[in-house]
Structures are given as C-alpha cells and as structure tokens.
Amino acid sequence: MKILVINAGSSSIKYQMLDMTDEAVLASGLVERIGEPTGKLVYKAFPDSDQESKTVLEQPIPDHETGMKLVIELLTDADKGVIKDISEITAVGHRIVHGGDKFHAPSLVDDVVEQAIEDTAPMAPLHNMAHLAGIRTAKALFPGVPQVVVFDTAFHQTMPPEAYMYALPYEMYEKQRVRRYGFHGTSHKYVSGEAARLMGKAPEECNVITLHLGNGCSMSAVKGGECVDTSMGLTPLAGLIMGTRCGDVDPAVYAFLERSQGLTLSEIDSIMNKRSGLLGICGMNDMRDIHAAIEKGDEKAALALNMVTYRNRQYIGSYMASLGGKVDAIVFTAGIGENDDIVRAKTVEGLEAMGIKLDPAKNAGRATEPKAVHAADSRVQIWVIPTNEELEIARQTRDLVAGA
Template sequence: MKILVLNAGSSSVKYSLFAMHNHSVLVAGLIERIGEKQAVHRFNAAGAAQQMLEMEIANHQAALQELFRILSASGLLADSRDLACIGHRVVHGGEHFWQPALITPQVLAQITATIPLAPLHNPANLLGIQEAIKQMPIVPQVAVFDTAFHHTMPDYAYRYALPAEFYREQRVRRYGFHGTSHGYVAKLAAQFLGKPLAETNLITLHLGNGASVTAIENGKSVDTSMGLTPLEGVMMGTRCGDIDPAIIFYLGRTLNISNDAIETLLNKNSGCKGVCGENDMRSIHKLAESDNLEAKLALAMYAYRLKKYIGAYFAVLNRVDALVFTGGIGENDAWLRETCCANLSALGIDIDHEKNQTPLRPCADISASRVAVLVIKTDEELEIAIQAKQCLEAVV
C-alpha cells in the first residue's frame, strides 16, 4: 500500500510518498516559489542523492502536475491505481473535525467555513486538495487536521474569559495546533517508556519557527499553548506569543496603524526576529557567541517563556512521566534544552550534560532524574499517512 502525503502552502507544496507496510519513505520533495518566474523542486528518492530542478511553475495545478510527473518517471507510481489514498495536512478543523475525514463535498464545505479561523493556511490547504482531486479523481483523499488532537481539552481549558456569545456564535476558543506532531511523539514516548499511552502523562514541546507546548494526561491533550490562532503561547521565530492584549490598542492609537498592520507585526516581525533581527535559532546563537546583546536577550527570553509553560503544565498534570523535546529546534538545540530544564530539580527534572550534547536518534533519554527528558524526532508526514490509512480502513 502506497500513500501520498501533501502539505500545500500558499506558494509551496511539500510531499512524501510512503510504503505503508514498513512506513518507509519512497520519495520526498518540496516545490517552492510557485507563481514566480523560477520555481524550485527539490526531491529525494530512497537511496539517491537529492535532485534540484528549476522551472516556471505558474500555480498549484502546475505544481501537482510536476509532482506526479516525477513520481511517474521514478517508476514509484505507475498510475493512480498504485495509490491507496492521498493524505492532506489541514491546519484548522474548527469544532467540526475531531478525527481525520474522508474528503467529500460536505467536508470541503466545512473546511471552507473554517477559513476565517485560519486565513493564512486553510485556503492553501484547500487549493492542494482541490487540485489533487482534479488530477487523481479516483483516488480517495483524506484530510488530517492539526487541531484534532487537542479536541480532548476540557472546556475550562479551551474557553476564554469573554462574553459567552463570542464562543456560541463566533466559536472563539482555544483550538491548539501542531497536534499531529504532539500526538506522534506522545505515542513514541509511551513506547520508549514501556507504558500504555492511556496511562502516560507528558509535556511535549514542539519547537520550530512556530512553537507550542502541550500537556498530555493519560495520552490525551488537556491543555496547549497556542489558542484561537497559532499566535498565542510561547515566544517563536517571528510570532510574539503571549502579550498583554492592550498592547494592540496602544500601538493602534500611538502609531496610528491599522489592525492589519498590527496583525502582520505580531505574526511576522515579532518573536526572536523582533528582539534581535533574526528568526533562525542557529543565526541567533552565532550572534550571541559574538557578544551581541540583543541575541543573548532573545535566547534568554525564549528559554524563560518555555520554562514558565513547563512549570504551569506540571501544575496541571501533577504527575509527569516525561518532558519531550521535538521539532527542528527541540531536536537540535542542546543549549536550549539544558537552559529550559535548569533549576527544575524540585520538579524531578535534571539533564545529563553529556547525553544532551549528542542525543541518539530517533529517540533518546537525556535525563539524570526521576522525570525522563526525551528528545524525539517528529515525523508529521508519517503520522498523516498513518491516520489517513486508519480513516480509509474505517470507512471501507
């Protein structure tokens, strides 16, 4: 059984083709700069060196045509009959979708209805789905939602202290994101600890350019740092995370700028980038090593905000079996892991300095304490393929 996973962005399409009998990646690639004069298509077939092609790709239709051309030329996909299904990443499922969904016209309409909740992401996700249906009409298509994992949060965790009609009529609530990653590493953490997932309590930290922290009780999300949108929560690469909401009114009055301009500021020009001018953690570390005070401040702020969430979620869970670091930063930044966990001995957390420098892949325990501290390589594409397969089997 082969499953293709698509993640369509506004100017990119990321994809992976899986052989589901052993969860191996047959080919993975990224088409970016769609709509520009010179788009780039990078891809790796199993056991082969990465290839890069440059060409004009006018739109997502042309991008998917190029994708299927490569799959066909590689011999990995003779025709649509070789595909069991296509799994699509969809950022926001609102309150409609607690599980993956076989895509029907009704499901497409419900995803479309969530666009106001994720105007930067869901339109692109929809475009990828629509083009895949046009080009592979006989292949089942499955939507897998980033928000679905967090639907187990209790109402006192997901509701905001706003007038009730805003929840009833506008569905203003905490939804949470990165759920596919949090759910995937939770399963691996339970396996590593030798515990049933349904008896495992975790604090998972997905740290990339976007970042979120989740409290998992008995295998289920009970709280998470991102909210109605991915802007809330910990400090991120370009997003501010938690701030006093009155700052928005203050900036509007004093600078005479629009809500749209403030939204762009908070999403794209804040976080680490706002503090030190860089959003790539590797570049920030280099600046800090050269004694750049703003870079040092950005690192200190980033680690401090994460530590606050770790402490808060300890209070929520009472018993924690493991802290889990994942995502590009979580998996690779030894300084950050050690700094986040410093002085947490009272919570049963201590890191082994040597183990932390070079954690084993794909899963390692770097702790020297009662509470395990795990570094786990996430694989959102594989998790989407697994969920798509389960959805397909449930409806057959």
Template sequence: MKILVINSGSSSIKFKLYEMSSAEEGEVLASGLAERIGEDTSTLTYKRHEKDGSETKQTWNDPLPNHETGLKRIIKALSDPEKGVISSPDEIAAAGHRVLHAGEAFSAPTKVNDAVIDAIKKCIPLGPLHNPANLDGILVASQIMQGASQVAVFDTAFHQTMPPEAYLYALPYELYKEQGVRRYGFHGTSHKYVARVTAKLAGVPQDQSNIITAHLGNGSSMAAVRNGRCVDTSMGLTPLPGLIMGTRTGDIDPAIIFYLGKQLGLSLEELDNLVNKQSGLKGICGHNDLRDVHTAAEEGEERAKLALSMLAYRNKKFFGAYIAALGRVDAIAFTAGVGENDSWVRAQSLADMEHLGVVIDLERNDGRCSEPTLISADSSTIQVWVVPTDEEYEIARETYEVLS
C-alpha cells in the same frame, strides 16, 4: 497500500509517498517539494528513497503556473519509467492532506466529502493563510487522482479533547458560541506523533501516560497530554500566543495592542504585522533564526543574550504549568528544529527543576539528536527525551487508519 502525503502551501507542494503495510509500519518510497508555484522560477525537487537508505535526487526548473500543473508534474516524476517508484498513478490508494484548521468540526482525520470541504471553507477566517492553499491541494488532487481516496488530517484535531476550562477564554460567552472564539491549538499532528512515541519509549501504555510535548522551532508550542489525549496547549485561537517564537510575541498583555494603536496610530493590519512578523526573537535582538541569536550572543551582543534568557524562561514557565496541570508526568519530549538540535535551549528550559523531578544529564543532552535520545539523568523521576518529529508519517498512518 501506497499513500501520497500532500502539504499544499500558497506557492508550494511538499509531498511524500509511503508504502504502508500497517498503521505502525511504513516505508518512504519518494519525497520532494514543488516550490515557487506561479512564478517564473518554479522548481521541483524529487528524491527517490533507495532500499539501502540512500537517495537519488533530481531537480527540474520548469515553470509551474498553478497547483494543478505542480501536482501533475509530481505524479509524472513518481511514475517515471526510469526514476519513478510506481508504474501507474492508479497504484496510489489515497492522498493524505495536511489541513491547518477545522475549528470544532473535526477531532479526527476524515475522508473528504462535500461536508468536509464546506467545513474547511468555513474555517478560512480562522486560517486565512493556510486553509485556502490546503483546500486547493485537496481539490486539485481529487481531479488528478480520481481513483484515490482523499483524506484530510487537521492540525487542530488533536487538541479537540481539551476540556472547556482549558479552551475557553474569559470573554463574553456569546463570542465563543457565535464567533468561535476559543483556544484551538496547532502543531497537533506533531504533538500526537511525539506523545505516542514518547509513551512507548518511556515504557508506559499510551492510554495511561502523562506526557508534555514541546514542539520548538521558528513557531513553537507545548501540549499537555493525559492518557494520549491533549488537555491543554500553548497556542490559541491563532498560532500567536504561548511561547516566544522567531517573529511572534507569544503571550503578551492584550491591552498592549490598544495602547500602541492609540500612541502610534497603527492600523489593525500594522498591529497584526507587528506581533506576528516583527516580534519574538527578531523584535528583541534583530535575529529570528536561533542559530544567529546564539552567534550574536557569543560575540557579546547583550540583546541576543537577553533574547535567549527570555526564551528559556518562558519555556520553563510553561513546563511548570503543565506539570501542575497533569499532576503526574511520565516524560517530557522535545521535538522540531530547535527542540531536536539546540542543547542549550533544552538544558536552560528545564534548569533548576530538580525539586519537580526533572534532572538533565548534560553529557546525554550535548549536541543534536537525529533519533530518539534520553537526555535526563538516571535520578530524574520524569524522563526527558528528544524525539524527532515525523508529521508526514503521522499523516500517512492516520490516512491508513481511516481507510482501514
């Protein structure tokens, strides 16, 4: 079964075409990115994945005025007689779409119908930057690929198994019932994939496993996963709270917003920009890319050193909290850009936690990890893994399961 995974952004379409033989086995046939849609300098990058593991890459710089043109150009590349991987678009059985927010409407991937489209629209206030673009991708694909099923895979769905004591805020209950104010969580597709793979690596049946997953990148979140089901996560109503991120504050005293609004006369829009785009690592030391922060720290910049210490300390607090929440932990897994590549962050985020059963082997932990890697010492009662995430494959897998 050929499944096209689509991640539609406001000015881009990221895609991967899979040949799925089962829910557990799939092969990437092609992938790529259409970017700067709507601009004069649009680019389509297309990669055909060869049987020997190599890639054949092509790039086009034709204008892509809208998402419809972009997706048509992608389909044309996939079915090109010389460089394509399908003879006809009719070979594509389904498109699996990444959708950011489903509110409480869906806790699993869902075949798209009018009710699903309405639910995505209703969640636009909760995901104003992503849901409209995600919906555009679905509507355009439905028009162009009329013979293919459309499946929505929601970023928030995995966290819908949290109990009320984890997802509710101590606000007037009516705000939850009437306005939907609660913890939703994000990066759910990544957390689900990594938790499933980590349980297998740890030798524990997924429905009997307790796993902490740490998706660390420019945007970061953690999840506590009991028996394959999320019971808590660090992000909330929005992706702002929790861990310190590239430009986001993570957890702060909410009264700071009122204080700054009064003291500096900042508008709601200016405050929103402050906590989401000017804070985090960038706010502390001026750099939001962790590689630049490390370089600055090595050159003696004290605020860069402070930013690194604050990041690791916040991570450690959440690891400790989730160990307490789960009671028994089989494994911890690091993933995403920072989690897979930054050995310092991994080591410092779990430093001095031997009394909780976490012991890092510094030699195993050294360097980047492009494949699943055990980084804990043999004496560690909690295994620690680095597991490269694969959200596109998880979307293809879940789309296959829906259709099966």
C-alpha cells in the same frame, strides 16, 4: 498500502510517498514558487534504504495542478520512479492547518468536508484555501482514490472547556467560535505516542509534556494520550516566544499602541506576527545566529535566549499543575527542540525540585533519532524525539481508509 501525503501551501506543495507495509519513505520533495516566473521542483527517491536519487527541475509552474502532474511524472518515471502508475496509490492524506471545532479526527473528503474547511478559512485564510486547492487538484488527478484530511487542530479538541474557553462575553464563542484551538497537533500527537512507546507504555498509561520548538513554537500537556492543554490559541500567535511571533502579551498592548503610535489593528497584528519574537528582541530569528552573537558578547541575543527559555519553563510548570503533578516525560521536538542542546538545557534548568534533571553528556549535540537525555536520578524522563508529521498523517489516513 502506498499513501501519498500532501501539504499544499499558497505557492508550494510539500509531498511524501510512503509504503505503509513497513512505513518506509519511497519518495519526498517540494514544489515551490508556484505561479512565479520560474518555479522549482525537488524530487528525492529512495529505492533502497541506503540510496537516494535527487532530481531538481526549474521551470514555470503556473498552478498546483501543473505541479502535481510533474510530481506524478517523476513518481511513475521508468528510471526515477517508485511506482509503476498511480493505481498503486491507496489513498492521499492532506494536512489541514485549521479545522475549527468541527473536526476531532481525520475525515474522508466529501462535499460537506470541503465546505467545512472553507467555512473555517477565516481563522487561517492563507492556509485553508491553499489546502483546498491541493485537495481539489488531488481529486482531479487521482479519481476514485480516497482523500483524507488530517487537521493540526484535531488533537487539541480533547481539551476541557475550562482550558479552551476565553473569559470573553460568551456570545463571542456561541456566534463566532472564539476560543483556543491550538496548532502543531499532528506533531504533538506523534511525539507523545512515540514517547509512550519508548518508555514501554501505552499512551493511555502516561502523561507527557511535549515541546514543539521551531520558528513556530508550542507546548502541549498530554494526559493518557489526550491533549488537555496547549499553548497556542485562536491563532498561532499565542503562547511561547517564537522566531517572529511574540507569544503571550498583555491584550491591552493593542489599544496602547493604537493610542500612542497611531497604528492600526492590522499594523499591530503584523508587528506581533512578523517582527516580534526573537527577531524583535535581537534582530535575529535563527537560534544558530543568536548563539554565535552571544559568544561575541551580544547582550540582546543573550536576553532573547533567556526570555525564550524562561517562558518555556513557565509553561512546563503550569502543565505540571494541569497534569496533577504526575508527569512521565518531557519531550523536545522540531528544529530547535531536536538540534539545540543549549535551549533544551536552559529550558529545564532549575526544575530539579520538580523531579526534572538533565544529563549534560546525554543532552549534547543534535538528535537525528530518539534519545533519552535525563539524568539517572530524574523522576521525569526527558526525551528528544524527531517529529514526523508526514508519517503521522499517513498512519491516520491508513487507519481511516482501512476501517471505512
């Protein structure tokens, strides 16, 4: 069973072809700058596990259909391709950012599903309409091939009402579905499942706190394989401090800035999403630059690091409570979580009384594969597990198609 995974953005298509017999990646790449004067396509093929061939094309790519046709040409190329023709593709799996509360699991695409994704677009206007463009392009280019949508929000739909509801007038939920949804769900599902496997348990047998730390950051409390709380909310702005997003702030900050600075709601929203977080505190949103600045004595960079890891610790503590104090593992993943040993160490610093103790030697350096970094006497295991959202989408696509 060969599955093509597509993540379509407004001007890009990220793709990966997997052979689900052994979950091997056959090819992957990115089409970007769609609609600009010069587009770019990167295609990597893996004919053998220890070999890689790379092709880069730079040419006008006016729309998603043109981009996908170029991908298909490379996938089926006599020399560079990994399949003979598109008939080898069993199914196409699509990443969808927002499914609202309509989708609790992956779904086969039909007219009703497409309309539901479009109806949810106001909650993720830049993402969902781009995803729809990817779906419609794939339907046209792969006629008769099952199209499956996997939602970032779906994993969090197991949260109980006391966790996902806001203390706002109830009619706002009834009429406009204003509630917490959470994001990065595909990543949280993948690494929590991998953590259970690495500990020799079924997901239903363990409780895990997962930290997806990248330019966007979120944390989830996973009880018996199901999410019971997560840090992001109606939008990806809430929760942890991120690269350019502020995370949790007093909601009255909006009104204060409107009164004191004369800013519009749109302007304030843009500041909180694009000019805040690490960037707002110290002028940098790449943690590597922040560490380098700290070594040179930059006090704002040090403040940014301390604020980020303090917020992380706060959420870990609250999720320990959400899980009844019984936590089997804490898992770090994504760009910062996998590669930044300083952030990992400072995030769990001072949590020894809660049974969380890091081994500095094990924690040192980056993680290109799963590794345990907890001390021998730590009651809670600590893992670094590289995320693999494409594989998780492919797995869910395979399971749905196989059971259809």
